[in-house]
Amino acid sequence: MYAIVILAMIAGFLALRLYSVLGKRTGHEQQPAPRSADDRAKVAVLQPRSTGEAAPEAARFVEGMIAPGAEAGMRALIAADRNFDVPQFVEGAKSAYKMVLEAFWRGDREELAWLCDADVLASFEEAIAAREAQGHVLDNRVVRIEKAQIIEASVDGRMAEIALRFEADIAAVTRDKDGTVVAGSMTDAVGTNDVWTFSRDIRSADPNWKLSETDEA
Numbered sequence: 001m002y003a004i005v006i007l008a009m010i011a012g013f014l015a016l017r018l019y020s021v022l023g024k025r026t027g028h029e030q031q032p033a034p035r036s037a038d039d040r041a042k043v044a045v046l047q048p049r050s051t052g053e054a055a056p057e058a059a060r061f062v063e064g065m066i067a068p069g070a071e072a073g074m075r076a077l078i079a080a081d082r083n084f085d086v087p088q089f090v091e092g093a094k095s096a097y098k099m100v101l102e103a104f105w106r107g108d109r110e111e112l113a114w115l116c117d118a119d120v121l122a123s124f125e126e127a128i129a130a131r132e133a134q135g136h137v138l139d140n141r142v143v144r145i146e147k148a149q150i151i152e153a154s155v156d157g158r159m160a161e162i163a164l165r166f167e168a169d170i171a172a173v174t175r176d177k178d179g180t181v182v183a184g185s186m187t188d189a190v191g192t193n194d195v196w197t198f199s200r201d202i203r204s205a206d207p208n209w210k211l212s213e214t215d216e217a
Helices: 012-016 037-043 068-080 086-106 109-115 118-134
Strands: 141-156 159-175 181-201 210-216
Touching (some): 068 141, 068 159, 086 109, 086 118, 109 118, 141 181
Antiparallel strands (some): 159 181, 181 210
């Protein structure tokens, strides 16, 4: 699952959709204020540090957050790391989804390096460089995330992987170097469906999960 799908841009309006690094997505650039390290820690996909006590099973399996086919994998992950908490992870993944998209849209390589593994980062950087060479600026925003559901989970030794399906609405505009709109519309949000996989060494002191694979749902 560490293989990353190669990023492709489709001509015209479909050029706004990323079919690998971002799955199926329309893109634009926003300029949110820089986040401090403390702010990042609040919204990253985090694994709680060990408290010596396991979270109650009822707190971990919330209806709708885990697809039926992922339950066995999630139970194996919780058995390997008994402090893992499903609601906290899903909320963190939703925040990370938005953060990664916004960082890509504004070409923030430093932010992406913090959120993604090396393979995903390389694909993002390639796409950003191609966009910059064309003189295009993305002016996108996530209107809403309709759904985030765990569809697959696994543990292989120290490494854990969790794949989530995201359903979101995104408004997108592409501008040229003069600021002229060349594609998209900020008034018409486009529905997107993506599968993103996050990975973490569950024995590491670092609680952060990193984006390790993206695809179209």
